[in-house]
Amino acid sequence: MCGITGWVSYRRNLTHEQATLDAMTETMSCRGPDAAGTWTTPQAALGHRRLAVIDLPGGAQPMQIGDVVMVYSGEAYNFTELREELIGKGERFTTDSDTEVVLRGYLTWGAAVADRLNGMYAFAIWDGRTRELVMIRDRMGIKPFYFYPTADGVLFGSEPKAIFANPLAKRVVGVDGFRELFGFVKTPRNAFWEGMQEVEPGTIVTVSEDGIRTRTYWRLESKPHNDSLEDTVGHVRELLDDIVRRQLVADVPRCVLLSGGLDSSAITALAAAQLDEPVRSFAVDFVGQAENFQPDELRSTPDTPYVHDVADHVKTDxxxxxxxxGALSDPELRRKVVGARDIPAGLGDMDASLYLLFKAIRGQSTVALSGESADEIFGGYRQFHDPEIQRANFYPWLLLMRNMHRESSLAPGLEKALDMRTFLIDNYNSAVAEVDRADGEDDFTHRMRVMSYLHLTRFVRILLDRKDRMSMAVGLEVRVPFCDHRLVEYVYNTPWSMKTYDGREKSLLRGATKDVLPQSVVQRVKSPYPSTQDPQYVADVTRQARALPATHPVFTLIKRSALDAGERHSMERILNLATWLDMYQPEMMF
Known part of the structure; x- marks a missing residue:
């Protein structure tokens, strides 16, 4: 895993811009603490920070073959097969890295190399033969990738902070950015900052002297599902076994993230079955949480007993x-979290605890496997199973939030400018229009397909970005087996009746992995990522929020009266926004 950045300019000589390139590259040091490299030519400048995971001595970047140079972030899990195929075509390799496989794959197949990759990746190739920059992002959007068009080219980076290290980029947030922030919907291409875009997942962006063009190489497509239930469950298990085997490949210490839920427990058990030594597992917990746990609207049970059941069952380390x-409410930690994400889109203590969990893990492991995205793929969230939400023409997770009575705390001027209701309805309708109907699909099955599509394209990307930013902020590579595109495609096209064949959520995943799990986890009801219940945490963030000066610009965004209620979510949001405003000093237009 790494951090990449670069600059293409067709009207200036970038060999004179080394200092700026160095500054852009240095912002990615957290993503790549092991090595740094830059490369310049008059029209292109590329920067790279490396986290060494495969072929530790080799794989240095930027990597160059002839007139073609690449900076690459991520992992290609099928690089061994691609390497053999390329050797059969006459290619000769000088390293054992997947980076060289991707670059030589480009030399052989051009940008169509993307169609052959299985993995998580964001990479940029300067093709000196055509004087073009080719930017490619993985299918599910696991690895972040941003670009900022300029008058004569483009800036790009793994994170916005790399782009902002170039004086050509301005820190401006407008109505579209704030809608993205407060809407809790990931609009394709929207990067929050004015003038900046994301390379959309499954997309190739090519920059030339004639401008910027985009091509989609992968999207979710609706297809008939003809397998029996038994064959479907069996195929899900076959895919998971293969995916976990591939994603355990690393030349550094590996581990798994274990929450005691079905998703992470399945990954843990499958990993343990494939390793000769005990798999390392890590879980987050809070002081006094297990002993004093109180069920709430989202979580009926604490994680720790189930975590320990799995650890004992598969004998993990x-x-x-x-x-x-005190650790969770520390203002310095909040600065690190906001700085890692570049936007104040935090989830309060859940972001803080994730950062601290990853920081602790990084002391013992460099690669971690996560159960992220199983709920979106297999239908695990409560909203998937609510008849009223199933029938509604709106984003399901937002309806669930609305049902939990969370009121807007936006300042009146901002709330009027954003007109969130109209924005979200239009956004929803655009998303639904992208969904094809499979032949012979009945109305209810298609409606559930739409719900699945919304989660896989407008919701999970928020969580994937969060996990990437919190992990890479401490130099930890987190892999997400459930995001393997083969599994996503297969389950997406499995009818809802099969996804709930046992009358519960995530039936296919439960059926495919129950033989390797303790019964307590097989029967456990879905529980989201944990949040502290310590009232001292709420007291801490409330005190900090109320200590903000009345003149602080955060109160142009959030009603100051929100402080009076002391509602936890509002206190966390105010502090995140205030921290972001202090750190980034953005120009705001609304």
């Missing part, structure tokens, strides 16, 4: 990372 309220 397990560690609990136990956090207290």
């Amino acid at each position: 397990h560690s609990d990372i136990v956090l207290d309220h």
Whole structure:
């Protein structure tokens, strides 16, 4: 895993811009603590920070073959097969890295190399033969990738902070950015910052002297599902076994993230079955949480007993990372979290605890496997199973939030300018229009397909970005087996009746992995990522929010009266926004 950045300019000589390129590259040091490299030519400048995971001595970047140079972030899990195929075509390799496989794949197949990759990746190739920059992002959007068109070219980077290290980029947030922030919907291409875009997942962006053009090489497509239930469950298991085997490949210490839920427990058990030594597992917990746990609207049980059941069942080398309220509410930690994400889109203590969990893990492992995205793929969230939400023409997770009575705390001027209701309805209708109907699909099955599509294209990308930013902020590579595009495609096209064949959520995943799991986890009801219940945490963030000066610009975004209620979510949001405003000093237009 790495951090990439670069600059293409067709009207200036970038060999004179080394200092700026160095500054852009240095912002990615957290993503790549092991090595740094830059490369310049008059029209192109590329920067790279490396986290060495495969072929530690080799794989240095930028990597050049002839007139073609690449900076690459991520992992190609099928690089061994591609390497053999390329050797058969006459290619000769000088390293054992997947980076060289991707670059030589480009030399052989051009940008169509993307169609052959299985993995998580964001990479940019300067093709000196055509004087073009080719930017490619993985199918599910696991690895972030941003670009910023300029008058004569483009800036790009793994994160916005790399682009902002170039004086050509301006820190401006407009109505579209704030809608993205407060809407909790990931609009394709929207990068929050004015003038900046994301390379959309499954997309190739090519920059030339004639401008910028985009081509989609992968999208979710609706197809008939003809397998029996038994064959479907069996194929899901075959895919998971292959995916986990591939994603365990690394030349550095590996581990798994274990929450005690079905998703992470399945990954843990499958990993343990494939390793000769005990798999390392890590879980987050809070001081006093297991002993004093109180069920709430989202979580009916604490994680720790189930975590320990799995660890005992598959005999992992397990560690609990136990956090207290003071660590979670620390303003310095909040700065690190906001700085890692570049936007104040945090989930309060859930972001803070994730950062601290990853930081603790990084002391023992460099690669971690996560159960992220199983709920979106297999239908695990509560909203998937609510008849009223199933029938509604709106984003399902937002309806669930609305049902939990969360009121807007936006300042009146901002709320009027954003007109969130109209924005979200239009956004929803655009998303639904992208969904094809499979032949012979009945109305209810198609409606559930639409719900699945919304989660896989407008919701999971928020969570994938969060996980990437929090992990890479401490130099930890987190892999997400459930995002393998083969599994996503297969389950997406499996009818809802099969996804709930046992009358519960995530039936296919449960059926495919129940033989390797303790019964307690097989029967456990879905529980989201944990959040501290310590009242001292709420007291801490409330005190910090109320200590903000009345003149702080955060109160142009959030009603100051929100402080009076002391509602936890509002306190966390105010502090995140205030921290972001202090750190980034953005120009705001609304």
